[in-house]
Amino acid sequence: MNILIIEEQMHLSHEISTNLIDTGYNCIEKKSLSIKSIKFNIVILSISSSKLDYEAFIKTNKNKHIILLCDIDKTKKAIELLSCGADIFLTKPINMKLLLTKVNLYKEYFRVKENEKQHTDTLQFLFRTQKPYDKPYTFPLQLCSQNTICADFIAFDIAKKENKTLKLIQIKKDGKPYKLNNFDFENYIPYITDISNLSETKKDRYMQYLSQFKVVVYIDQKCKQYPKFECIKIKTLTDKQITQDILTIDGYIKYILNKFQDNLNDTSIASSLSISRKTLWNKRKKLGVCRP
Template sequence: MKILIVENEIYLAQSIATKLNHLGFDCENISSVKEALNIQLVDIILLSTNIAGEDFYPLIEKFQNAIIILMIPYVNDDTVTFPLQAGASDYIVKPFMIDELIRKIKHFTSYKRLQKEISFYKDYFCNSLINPNYAINTKISFPLIIKSVSQKTIDTYVINYAFVKKLSINFHSLYKTPKFQDYLKSISKQQLNYIIGFETLTKDKREEFLKKLKNAPIILSCLGEEIESLSNVHQINIKNIPQSFEEDILSVDEYVKTTILKFEDKYPDTELSKKLGMSRKSLWEKRKKYGIAKKK
């Protein structure tokens, strides 16, 4: 990341630059605001507010998307309140410890990175997944099980439901941590709990899990497994996958897993393994890896 140090105290500027360069930042020292305005691209600005005769507000205005930390001689409206209102990120009072300045830089770089991630996922959900054509239109009760051969299809229905109901999602994955007891303490009654990988549990474990989840707002994703034997549980079986989802490029693991789940009722293992281009032993290992129990 590029850091612009706007400071006319040469020793201070060089001291800051030396420490930050050692941490992997690309620093440039400039002694005047006027000169700094000629810079085009910068991620972080360390801006001294007591350079005589210089107005630093144009710099704050030009680099509104950058992290701007004010280096000030004292605290008042002119040095802190007004610059922060204009768009500066934070301030530090001279003289200061370099480690404290570094802490602020790390804090704001992490914050900016988190903002970008949130923006990405928000755009992805809004543009790719939130679609009124794939909404849950029936009255439901919890816990709810949604079954499909496509994980993305289930995800879409859940996200649409949460979006329409204005609910935040508390996400869990049984693929990552198969011991469902680990999730019980983190189940929220104020959020929509979305748990994927329900098909990895044995029938007895499913029944036990559902009993413990009673009266909590929970949706369980069940990928391809038969679940008709579960009683007194609301279930939705999505058989028609949106065409746009079918056209997505799957990873090799996703393709193999989906194929096993989709065709294990139609072909014996000998033929299914042949169609997948693997041995029966490899097919067995794949079932074990994906948590797919062999149907009898």
């Protein structure tokens, strides 16, 4: 992580830089606000000079974390600069331990933000073939599907429409269902995915308990309709192609080839279909399905 230090007092700048480098940070020291082509994550900015335009600098870099350093008589100025985009200010003489603590907090913030981005990217990849759920719905909501990804996408999509965060709730290991009496429904929507782990009697009792809340529950395709729950039955592409519209043998083999040939070799596909590789090769020629 790169930290830019802008301080006219070189001895103080070196002291800050030395402490940060010893902690594992990369530091760039500057005396002026001229920072073209310098890449940094955090800036430690001393506002000791009356000649520099700190306000313009902060507004230009308000997407960065900015820690102000000021003399005690410049506290009022520092408070004004907070409204321009600076994060905090520390008065001189600087407490190095406190400064390091603040920098470490921002480092943790960047780590959490990066993890959040990775999770978002992962979800976008998993849901890349899904379409938004555009039909009316009411709570409590029951999702029935053999495909958990389809159900998860609808749950996330509904939470987004409600302007809330979807929170995954799992049944406790001791088998006692999670209680929602103190749940933060104002900011979150509970999403329960492992209710199938309960016995039928406990499942019926728990679903009756959940029916009083704004909750989304996922159950597999063979689930029954529970009282007071709206049930969305999700039919995947595979359901339509294979179970509803019965395919011919050649049609099924063509479907399997198109779906799995990017991830499986012909030996694995032939074995799954219980045919020889030669038969599979002949089917490819007959059906016009060539490897990309």
